[in-house]
Amino acid sequence: MNLALRDIRHRLGRFLITCVGVGLLLSVALAMVGIYQGVVAEALTLTRSLGADLWVVEAGTRGPFAEASRVPGDVREIVARVPGVAAAGAVTLRTAEMAAPGRIIRAQLLGYEPGRPGGPSAIAAGRGLGGARFEIVADARAGLPLGATVTMGGDRYRVVGLTRGLVASGGDPLVFLHLRDSQELQFKLSPPASRRSAAAGAGAGNTDTVNAIVARLHRAADADAVAEAVRRWKHLAALTDAEQSSLLLRSVVARARVQLGMFTVVLLFVTAVIIALIIYTMTMDKLREIATLKLIGAPDRTIVGLVLQQALLLGSVGFVAGLSLLLAVRDRFPRTVALGPEEIAVMAGVVAVICILGSAVSIRAALRIDAQAALGG
């Protein structure tokens, strides 16, 4: 006879309401874990999507994400000729605000040369960039439909393709555009500024500047050796994809990770305390029943089983409720909530441990209940 289940069935409504409460709490804890993982995933999304093996940037910098980097556009030709390099492409990166009908969209603009490394790995809808200018491929997170137009730098751009899940480390959607368009947006002076520069004898300035060169290597090539070869040019620095990923996590999103990680730990601690209190209250509500069980000779394992099974059931049902809720709404979060099977399994384990530890106090209290408490009024 399973006393834990029978008691729950008897007070089903109350138990379910408690589970919903625990579920809401766990959904917040799960969301924090997901957001933490999302920050890591988003930080690496761009580098993974581009499929770059090597990042060539301005000497003395660790660009283009951690630090600003500017190199001449023709460096791609130099990099392309380095032994081991299969293809090289120039890219520009900048954060911009695009004017869409009725709203402003903040996005990370990535200029690249179609046909060379630097473009999106997959197109979810529409097509990739062709030779025409003033076209963009935007991530679905930007909320732009195919064929929509946005305005940047006084020019109108048409959305010809959509990607899915491509965001910058800050969570802004990625927008791909032709390198020349992005160079003009980034480096071309506005007409009044250009006139003033010409009057000062500085000329209009060279706009064939990029932020980095991304290279794909031959399968047999050693990335470290190729990077070393590139570093022989005094004006260039090179980072392998592994170095770039590490830099992103250590430098660009490190504070956000630590902040979210610490908040997650605090939240899990609060969750543990609240679950422990709920289990304690559930146990103390049964004080007379537990005393009666002791008086009629129930062994300690019956009482421990009653408390522990109810604690684990509360945690399990609450966890499933919280997880279901979060999975249902996670796409509405402004940033990625990356909750895969591994994170879910780990959190299920954490909740189980919390329930077991949380029930320890209640079990101790239940075992200390005097059988005498069953007697009298």
Place this chain on the structure above:
Amino acid sequence: MAERRTLIGLSGITKRFGEGEQAVRALDGVSLSVAAGEVVGLRGPSGSGKSTLLNVVACITAPDAGILALGDGPVWEGGHYTDPDLRALRRTRIGFIFQFHNLLPFLDATDNVALAMTLAGKELGAARARAKALLAFLGVEKRAGAMPARLSGGEAQRVAIARALANDPPIILADEPTAALDSERARSVLDLLRRVAAEREAAVLVVTHDEKIFDRFDRMVTLRDGRIDAVA
């Protein structure tokens, strides 16, 4: 007529609560025996030591001195229990009937009775069958599937008696079992206990204030200031 076997035997039982000048002597050298088939009442004013005596017999409260024997031999002697597993002792040798029946609210009448047997190691199916037989013996078989909240006071107390009898204990202890019942039901419960004592050769010790059932006991023991004041 053959002498009946003593199932509850107390000899010189003393119990103090507190220390020094604050110490209260709850039981002061109480000696009492209850034989098989006997129904003995225990009464006395508040603070006289009735509940303490019942707790001592139930092995819930350890006495300070004296000898307590339940059935086959002493369970408390020389300042310690002879069997450390007191819950097993309660499971097998003692049946309890409480003032407010204390049925588990999440089990129906049958399972409340069957639980006592499964705790003693009986298989659930057999325990339920015997529980139903006991409920029939006590005249509440029609309420076998009812939850305690749906039972009347008298029905609930009968189910509690069935639970007390579940493991066929030789000793039945009752703490104000009729306090919540009207006169008719109170007498009916005592008659049931008399029937149980007679048919099962059990010793029944009942703590009560209920004057309307005083005539149903074989003996009425009165406690005052921790001592036996009178036996009627």
